[in-house]
Amino acid sequence: MSAVDFFGKTVERNFRRRPRFTRGFLRIGYAAQQRLLRRRRGDRRLPSQAFLEQATMRAMRRALADPSRCALVNMFAPAELLHAMGLRPLCAEGFSSFLSGGKCERGYLDFASEKGVPETYCSYHRALLGAVHSGLLQKPRFIITSSSVCDANTSTFREAASHYGMEKFYIDVPHEESEEAVAYVRTQLERLVAFLEEGMGRRMDQDALRLAALRTNESVRYQRKFIDELARREFPNYISAEMHRIIVGHNLLGTEDALKFFRMQYEDIMEFPVQGGGTGLNVDGGIRDGLHVDGGGDDSGFNQRFPDSDPRAKRIIWCHVLPYYAVPLKKLFDFSDRYRLLISDLNFDQLTELDESDILGSMARRLIRNHFNGSALRRAESVTDMAKRLEADAAIIFCQWGCKHSNGGAFLLRDALVAAGVNTLVIDGDAVDRRGTNDGQLATRMQAFLEMLDGGR
Amino acid sequence: MTGNARKFEAMAGNAAAEGQVIGYVCKYTPIEIFAGFGMGHSFMLPNENSFDYADSRMWPSMCGYAKSVMQHVHGGGYESVVFTDCCDALKRVSDLMRADCGKPAVDRASGAATPAFVIGLPRVICEESIRAYAQNLMTFIREYEVHSGMAFDVRRFADACAKTTAPEALSAAAPVGAGYVALLGARAPKSLTERASALCALPVRDLTCASHERSFADSESGDLALDERLIRYAGRLLAQTPCMRMSDNGARAALSGDPNIKAIIYHTIQFCDFYGFEYAGLGTKKIPSLKIETDYSPSSSGQLETRLQAFFESNGLLAEKVQEDKNVKNNNYSLSAGDEPIPRASDTYGARDADNARDTDGARDTDSTKGADSARDSYYAGIDCGSTSTNAVIVDAGGTIVASVTVPTGANGADAARRAMDEAAGGIGGAEMIAWTVATGYGRASVPFAADDVTEITCHARGVHELFRGLPNEARTVIDIGGQDSKVIRIGADAGVAEFSMNDKCAAGTGRFLELMAATLGMELGEMASAGLHPKERVDISSMCAVFAESEVISLIAGGKARDDIVWGVNLAIAGRVASMAARLGARPPYVMTGGVAKNAGVVKALELKLTEQSGGAKAEVTVPKDPQICGALGAAHIAREKGKR
Incomplete structure (x- = not known):
């Protein structure tokens, strides 16, 4: 039995009767895992990727450790406001991913079903509610959610608030951008600040908020620069790194850790040589000639690290969440030189800088502009643009069990990508519940698709 | 006559002529504004036998209502469809329809796509959100003017509002003060509302999310500017009893809190997850309730009939x-x-x-x-x-x-x-x-x-009661896994059915599931009953879908997993599903299992394990009668004896 298997089974055996023990056990396990995540000699992970995994694990552990500083949130709750108040966000998607990572998800999913949570409900939210109802998650200081981007945010956080007998804060995000819509959300964010201040019994430190906004802006700029370079450089990636990046790019925005990661990620990609192709937009938006011009790049470093690197690797863009426990996917994509996992569309959905003179207003605009908000056509346009920009050979659309928001627009997205000349595969599965993804089926479909891509060379 | 009205007169007979209707799906839709364009309205409660077109455009795991709307509109007949961004599934339907507008020959009848409009609907109710909704209504008016080539007639809009003086009920309402059965939850297919009304001795009142409660009569007087008029109008629309997609829905408590409610039929739509939460919260009420989940297709009418009849039977409400x-x-x-x-x-x-x-x-x-x-x-x-x-x-x-x-x-x-x-x-x-x-x-x-x-639900309860009456393990819960469905029945103090739950239109959790798995494993059912009692390794198999599980089993065989372990995985899958159903019902031991599947020792063992897990470790035993498959018939015979002696 592997350590993870033991971990999962211990949680499953105890979580109903001994929630306190289970909570402590989880925290010990996560602490041990954080130590194991340190970068070691011979580690295939890049420095930024090792830091990323540690940073998200640390954030999760801290949020669980002190309920009095914990805010239970969705992925899109404005993180900078929380960090400026010294709060630690615990996001539904991130938390459930960690449960699944430790093979602990099954019991909580079933527990939620027993409490009446529909079995067709998104498993990220169902696992979270299982943890709420079973007593694993203690009453947090705040519950905050936005209506964007999916319906589950409304039901999950209402249910959690009702369970704990506390008030939640709900940010209603209109589906289309207009000045009136921005003003509407801005007003709500002002109320959120007041809500936080009242709950914490102190005023928000405006300097801390400005600092968080500055870090966000710097992070966004590094993200953009990274994407520019991704268009013309090979960058080794793996499934779980994409999932960890989602947490850093949303709930940890505004923190020193997030800024450090995005800076490191940019520095790491600059270590890799420029390949032919890519639109080569540089940081200032100018066109590069496809040559390696930056001092940070060093071909020898790349070749030492990835001697078999295939410059003709198929470049693949991912849409939606990733089932990072799925062995067939890991085998195909993790550090693969044949199939390069470029980026998930959850990692470029809100590359919006904040206006330091109107932080709340620009946060409101960011919420509305997020490409998952509003029509699926907007997301399709954004993903297609990115696929073109990164010269993606293919796209994989993952239909997460229970996500009507994303799954309903899957064929629209596929049509847009195919029209843009991007081979596209739509698959379904469950990124949390192992029982919801059939490894054999997944492997067959994925392999057939990649064979098709290879045949098209 | 206002300028707008004159423009409207001049445009009469244009594209959006009298007699044409706009389809809509949400009670917050501003149908009085449609009247301002001389358009009729039709709330869509489709009754589609097939989702072939919808399934070709949408991922299968979507709400059946959304798919039926997609299918229905594809059949033609609407000038346009106006959506609110009420839920994820309907938002995607509107996206698909709007995408179709760029494609030829989508509407079978007219050869053109049916235009779709989306009006942003707030999820919170406050002064700002009312103003925001009014603004969205104004945007819609402008968009529709461009689309139709007509001007909005404020007078006609005001007239339409003035006529809406009482709640617009979509189904028969009970007389005030009289007892009734409340149909709550998500909008119900016609087959459900019709059968419930036909089978129930009391009036059945539709209080689902389809129920409109519009009343504008006292808010539309005077010569108000359109902006101001729309703000008042938006306020009245949003003042309706909130549906579950609204963030603040405390006012919904009144729907199930009426002392005149004698029973509740709670409808949920598969893959519409909003209402399952509310139903779970109703568990604390003393009112008899029945949850029915449909996929919004008419094909589940047989199951509907059984459940409704059993429910009304057990509560003395059968017509x-x-x-x-x-x-x-x-x-x-x-x-x-x-x-x-x-x-x-x-x-x-x-x-x-x-x-x-x-x-x-x-x-x-x-x-x-x-x-x-x-x-x-x-x-x-x-x-x-x-x-x-x-x-x-x-x-x-x-x-x-x-x-x-x-x-x-x-x-x-x-x-x-x-x-x-x-x-x-x-x-x-x-x-x-x-x-x-x-x-x-x-x-x-x-x-x-x-x-x-008499329904098998009543009969199984009665049969088990007769078998175990007076014994130390007198059953409180009957678990019946039959060939086509599974049921959990809680027996009340009077030996009648206190509450029951039945699986929905899916083979998972039924004897059919075991048959499919046995065939996949190349085993006889009898052989499967004894296999898997001593597993070496736990393998997980999806409990959600029999078809999905079948391919998983094939993968497990290909992956070299031991047959006994796979059988145990199958047993756990079926047991997990039934045990969840039992937990939702608040089922308590002693448990008795009936139906042919009760002869499968592996399933019984798995069920005991799952029920034990649920009870936090207190060992749950499941008793199986000598002839578990005849319990329904035995109950029927005892009911015959009772009726025959009268």
Whole structure:
């Protein structure tokens, strides 16, 4: 039995009767895992990727450790406001991913079903509610959610608030951008600040908020620069790194850790040589000639690290969440030189800088502009643009069990990508519940698709 | 006449002519604004038999209502459809329709796509959100003016508002103060509202999310500017009882809090997850409630009938007319051409006449000198016509089982029922000895010789109660896993059905699931029952879908997993699903398992494990009667005995 298997089974055996023990056990396990995540000699992970995994694990552990500083949130709750108040966000998607990572998800999913949570409900939210109802998650200081981007945010956080007998804060995000819509959300964010201040019994430190906004802006700029370079450089990636990046790019925005990661990620990609192709937009938006011009790049470093690197690797863009426990996917994509996992569309959905003179207003605009908000056509346009920009050979659309928001627009997205000349595969599965993804089926479909891509060379 | 109105007059007869309707899906839709364009409106409650078009455009795991709307609109007939961004599924339908507008020949009838509009609907109710909604309404008016080439007529809009003076009910409302059954939850398909109304003795009041409560009469007076008028109008629209997509929905408590509600039918739509949460919260109320989940297709009407009838039966709410119809059914059955003539039920299997009703007391009577009627009144039969097998049980006047028979149902339920009954009655000297027969099971309505039919839910509860009455393990919960469905029945203090839950239209969690898995594993069912009792490794198999599980099993076989371990995984999958159903019902031990699947020791073991896990480690034992498959028929026989003695 592997350590993870033991971990999962211990949680499953105890979580109903001994929630306190289970909570402590989880925290010990996560602490041990954080130590194991340190970068070691011979580690295939890049420095930024090792830091990323540690940073998200640390954030999760801290949020669980002190309920009095914990805010239970969705992925899109404005993180900078929380960090400026010294709060630690615990996001539904991130938390459930960690449960699944430790093979602990099954019991909580079933527990939620027993409490009446529909079995067709998104498993990220169902696992979270299982943890709420079973007593694993203690009453947090705040519950905050936005209506964007999916319906589950409304039901999950209402249910959690009702369970704990506390008030939640709900940010209603209109589906289309207009000045009136921005003003509407801005007003709500002002109320959120007041809500936080009242709950914490102190005023928000405006300097801390400005600092968080500055870090966000710097992070966004590094993200953009990274994407520019991704268009013309090979960058080794793996499934779980994409999932960890989602947490850093949303709930940890505004923190020193997030800024450090995005800076490191940019520095790491600059270590890799420029390949032919890519639109080569540089940081200032100018066109590069496809040559390696930056001092940070060093071909020898790349070749030492990835001697078999295939410059003709198929470049693949991912849409939606990733089932990072799925062995067939890991085998195909993790550090693969044949199939390069470029980026998930959850990692470029809100590359919006904040206006330091109107932080709340620009946060409101960011919420509305997020490409998952509003029509699926907007997301399709954004993903297609990115696929073109990164010269993606293919796209994989993952239909997460229970996500009507994303799954309903899957064929629209596929049509847009195919029209843009991007081979596209739509698959379904469950990124949390192992029982919801059939490894054999997944492997067959994925392999057939990649064979098709290879045949098209 | 205002400028807008003049413009409207001039445009009359244009694209959006009188008589055309705009389809809509949400009670917050501003249909009075449609009137301002001279357009009619139609709230869409489609009844589509097939989702072939919708399935070609949307991922299958989407809400059935959204798919039925997609399918329905594809059939043509609407000038346009106006959506609110009310839920994820309908947002995606509107996206697809808007994408279709750029494609030719989408609407079968007109050869053009049906235009779709989306109005942003706030999820919170406050001054700002009312203003925001009013702004969105104004945007819609401008968009529709461009689309139709017509000007918005404020006067017609105001007139439409003025006429909406009372709640616009989409179904019959009960008189104020009178008892009624509340239909709550998500919008219900017509088959549900119609059957509920037909089967229930009380009025059934539609309080689902489709229920409109518009009243604008006192808010639209005077010469208000359009902006101001829209703000008032938006405020009134948003003042309706909130649906579950609204963030603040405390006002919904009033829907189930009315003391005149005698029972609740709670409807949820598969893959619409909003309402499952509310139903879970209703568990604390004392009102009898029945949850029904549909996929919004008419194909589930058979299951609907069973559940509704059982629910009304167990709560004394079954319409008298239905009861009477059942009682006279035996005299009215008809034969289709080519069938063998079937004797009238009253001539054979105990559709008794009233004159003999009082002569049934006493134990089994074998004295032939007492006459034919007296002997006949000594036996009572129950026949359970299930999807896989048909069981007949005959009891004597004291309730002792004197004969029981099981035959495969095959393609003809009535024929199977007759075979089973002939065989069983052979042991007591012939069918003429039977005083009263009650049919149950899926095929209960097609058993022509039965004097009465009662749902298998009531019958299983009764059968188990009779078997365990007075014993230390007197059952409180019956778990019945049959060939086509599974049920968890909580037995009340009066030995009747206190509450029950039944799986939805899916083979997962049923005997059919086991059959499929056995076939995939190349095993006989009997063989499968003993395999997997001593697993070496735990393998997980999806409990959500039998088809999905089948391919998983194939993968596991290909992956070299041991057959016994896979069987155990299958047993855990089925047990997990049923145990969740039990937990949702608040089921308590002692548990008794009935139905043919109860003979599968592996499933029973898995069920005990799952129920034990649920109870936090307190060992849950599941008792299986000697002949678990005949419990439904036994219950029916006891009900026959009771009815026959009256």
